[in-house]
Amino acid sequence: MKTYNLIIADDHKMFLDGLISILQEDKRYNILFTAKNGNNIIKYLEINSDTNVDMVITDISMPEMDGITLNKMIKEKFPAVKTLILSMHNDGDRIQKVIENDADGYILKNAEKSELLKAVETIFSGEKFFSESVKSAYMNKIISNKKEEQxxxxxxxxxxxxxxxxxxxxxxxxxxxxxxxxxxxxxxxxxxxxxxxxxxxxxxxxxxxxxxxxx
Incomplete structure (x- = not known):
């Protein structure tokens, strides 16, 4: 059975603990490290460059370094690492930024457990995963941008x-x-x-x- 090493960034301990609990139910997923901000994630990846990290799951709103910046830095410095944004924010501006910086997925924090697991599995299968509401917000943002350009x-x-x-x-x-x-x-x-x-x-x-x- 293939296993995957995950890192999670979220500054809300209760949500973080719940996320860990859900993911650990699947024996394929090994939680390597957790942090409250993006800075600590980048430091971990730099220090443990010989450790295979398959995915970083990150919130957007965090102190010191937010999830948008974290995703951008991961894709620039560690392109082999997959990224999944898990956020309460569903506005087009944030979604557009992470998509432009090649995030592998984006779902909302109020998503069902099954959607979270589906997102992780889909990304590991080589595809991207964005929840329906996220895709809708992104399309509305693109349409709005085109109108502004005109x-x-x-x-x-x-x-x-x-x-x-x-x-x-x-x-x-x-x-x-x-x-x-x-x-x-x-x-x-x-x-x-x-x-x-x-x-x-x-x-x-x-x-x-x-x-x-x-x-």
Whole structure:
């Protein structure tokens, strides 16, 4: 019977203990090491480079080094090691990051025991495994990204949104750009409609996301 060496990273002890208990029911899985953050996992892999590690199962939200960074570093430094993300987060941004960094799987912490075991087994069979809700969130993120790519702002619209995001008043924007207050208001309404946001806070969030201003 082929056995596999696993490492687990999670800073919630109760969940970690439950995960260990589930995996140890299957005699094929040997838990080599557990840690509360990604730094300790990387150190272990570096120090024990002669030890065969088959998979790292990691949470995302952890102190010092999160699961997104940990997955990226493992794939860069130890490409033979499989990675499975096990997280409470189901937002497209995080999912996109780990998929772009070649994670082998992603399931949610509220998954059934059977799905966890299926994910591990599927990954060891050479395939990737993502739960249905994770795949759905990822596809929605891709669609959203494509829509954003299709939105083209004029240079003047970018000037206006930058100043709005920097909390300048309509009068101040008008003076800086040599426009009338009415024209600035028109730009503001156009930007809200064009970017499909609800208010000035939405415009500010978009400006930050696009790098027009620094956080």
């Amino acid at each position: 939105i083209k702002l004029t240079e003047r619209e970018i000037d206006v949104i930058k100043l709005i995001a920097q909390e300048h008043t309509t009068q101040e924007i008008a003076e800086k750009l040599f426009l009338s207050k009415h024209t600035v208001e028109s730009y503001r309404k156009t930007l809200i409609a064009k970017l499909n946001v609800r208010n000035l806070a939405g415009l500010t969030k978009y400006a930050l996301k696009m790098g027009y201003i620094k956080n």
